[in-house]
Amino acid sequence: MKRLGYLGPPGTFTEMAAVNYLEAKLDNSSRLEAYIDIERLIMAIADGEVPAGIVPIENSLEGSVNITLDYLAHKVNLKIQAEITLPIVHNLIVKPGVKLDEIEKVISHPQALAQCRDNIKKYLGDTEIVKVNSTAEAVNQLSSRNEAAIGSRLAARRNNLEISKAGFQDESRNWTRFVLLSRPGVNLEAGRARQALAASKTSIILAPVKNRPGILHELLEEFARKNINLTKIESRPTRKTLGDYLFFIDFEGDSQDREIKEILKNLRLKSSYFKVLGSYARLEFTSEELAVEYN
Amino acid sequence: MKRLGYLGPPGTFTEMAAVNYLEAKLDNSSRLEAYIDIERLIMAIADGEVPAGIVPIENSLEGSVNITLDYLAHKVNLKIQAEITLPIVHNLIVKPGVKLDEIEKVISHPQALAQCRDNIKKYLGDTEIVKVNSTAEAVNQLSSRNEAAIGSRLAARRNNLEISKAGFQDESRNWTRFVLLSRPGVNLEAGRARQALAASKTSIILAPVKNRPGILHELLEEFARKNINLTKIESRPTRKTLGDYLFFIDFEGDSQDREIKEILKNLRLKSSYFKVLGSYARLEFTSEELAVEYN
Known part of the structure; x- marks a missing residue:
């Protein structure tokens, strides 16, 4: 029996994301396991204690979930396998x-x-x-x-x-993005699904070789030249020195596409730190689609 | 007697930022007032209950202080008058x-x-x-x-x-940036100071007229062309619609400089929402300089 970790306890919005994800995948055999906090769940996936897990990564009102970004950047080498967006109704x-x-x-x-x-x-x-x-x-x-x-x-x-x-x-509009994480090399997206779940979005983290005026503009030119849409960008301080920043960038496209491969190759050459967090499918649920919440 | 609000209770790192700011300004007459949370302090400044206040805006480990960014973007019309960076020692x-x-x-x-x-x-x-x-x-x-x-x-x-x-x-390196806020038109930076406190940094918030591939690259070209260094960029979801983003951008320079004025004018034309949070002096304290902490 497969197991899927999530940020618990039971009844959290992350559990709702997990349940709806499994439903969309037509998966009724996986067992859900609650973890008490994001750090422990991410470390459990990295250590192989659980093969995959779902954590929140961004809320429309609160912004990024810093602990998730920091762990993905600095502490573990995990891949994003899917993104699940849920409306948050309190x-x-x-x-x-x-x-x-x-x-x-x-x-x-x-x-x-x-x-x-x-x-x-x-x-x-x-x-x-x-x-x-x-x-x-x-x-x-x-x-x-x-x-x-x-x-x-x-x-x-x-x-x-x-x-x-x-x-x-x-605010009536309130949503949270969750990500499904696993160790590299695991392919969770195989198998049946209610809808085709093709990788349509890629997340990367990079630090430019040298911080200087215009460097971000130069990096983004790689995307602009090929008409690739960015969906998110965030600079965050590195853990080491004051004033040095990592960029978290999400964009539309699969890292296996030829054009995206070329962009990634060029960006890597201009970076002192470079990490592809994954190319993955996006599942967006509206309130009406959240069958599980209301049953 | 002048009053300066800060995120309390007494003994917080924000109080340390406030005390060190007043010390750098050679100001020993202002009275510090603790506020119980960031929202109440920001609203108190906006309502004129207190003329100025200091709140945290970014920590090197935790990232942006979302509540501060959201209030500055959506709820109030306040100006950043100074930035104070402190090492955080727990x-x-x-x-x-x-x-x-x-x-x-x-x-x-x-x-x-x-x-x-x-x-x-x-x-x-x-x-x-x-x-x-x-x-x-x-x-x-x-x-x-x-x-x-x-x-x-x-x-x-x-x-x-x-x-x-x-x-x-x-992590031994841990710092927080605080900002001094007041209503527009107030000039807190007049008067004496231990060091010249010229405005050297500007913060803006904008939403592009239309989200399309390359739009951020086009906006950043304004800065790159004039060799202006960005110190931070962050996209955050707007409060209304899924997928629409505001950009928070910090850069070196004063909005009164001719070149910066021109950049701001061009950006404003390309934005459906545009706000200058202020041009302000930066005070960075090292552990050794934090006389106040150790006295």
Whole structure:
């Protein structure tokens, strides 16, 4: 039986990404395993303890998940095998029958609390805020009628709790990108799938040989000349010296395409550090498609 | 008496940035005011409740401080008046005389705990980890001989505690950039200073009129043509639609310089959203220069 790690505990949005990924792959034999934090999961994949795992990499409101980028850049040699994008819908979750004016305390992960800040104020006033390690943990520990948790529909259903307000986040558009990681050489994308999952996006990390005015412009010319669309760019400080930066670049295309191969070859020549994180398929789910969340 | 807000509570690295900034400015009359979180401080500056404030914007290990970037982009119209870069030195702090093998619990901010992960394991084994809202809070609440906190030397001294291990972070190079913010039109950089504080860096945010292959390359050509050095670039999703990105760009130069003015004019024409966060002086402190931390 195959195993797939994910950032737990059960009921997190990462579990929803994992479940929907397996569903899209028509895979009903893989067993999901929750890991307590991103670092441990990434190290478990690198050490071969679990063959693959899913972690968040970017949220539309919070930006990059720094710990994921840092581990991929500095600590391990793993490949991105697929990208899964989910809409993030936060719900105000209570014991059955609880009314808004009974609530004296709201429990959730700090990011979820931040994303619902205005609505908490609007509906619950100056209620007490309690921060815990995950939205799933918040929902699991909900124990009294004067508490509410903010979390996923999946977690609410598993705990037989009620959704007092669905879509409780301040911005209606909120999504997270997750990546499926494995050690190099593993091909997880073989086999059946509900839709063709061709590699359509590539992620690389590089440091220019020398930082000087115009260097990024020169690097990006490789992409512009071949009409390749960048989907993300981020400079992040290297772990060593003040002022030196790594670039994280995502672009459309497969590293096996001839044009992309040529771009990568040219970039490598201009880099003191160069790493292809992978070419992979993208799965984007809309709220309607998230069958698993609502069943 | 002038007032300067900072991300508190007292004893945070942001307070150290604020104290060292005032020292560099030969300003000993301004009163420091702690704010409980970044959002409240930024809103207090925008609302005129406090004339200026200092918040973290980037850490060398953790990357950008997303909440700061998001508020500057989307919620307020504030100017960066100065940048202060400090080395971050985490210390393992205990009650006087406590030995390592007495410690059963380590308390700190999640980022500090993450940055000391390997050393916690090395020196304290599988000790209990307790997360709180700031390193200063961790040090302030240290109450028993079997607890340790991770925090600044300033916080340890204020609480008459002992440093069991100085420089407890895993990576010796660790720095944070802070920014001094105020409403537009305020000129905080007038007056005396220990060193000339000329504006030497500019930060902008922009969204290209249309996302298409080569657009970023075209934008960066403006800088390359005039030999202007970029110090940071980051694409971040806009709050509205999937796939649309804002660019945060820092570069060397003052927006009042003729060449920079021309670059900004050209970029503005190619942008659907354009904001100059400010041109400002940079203060970089080394450990040796941080007189205030050690006095």
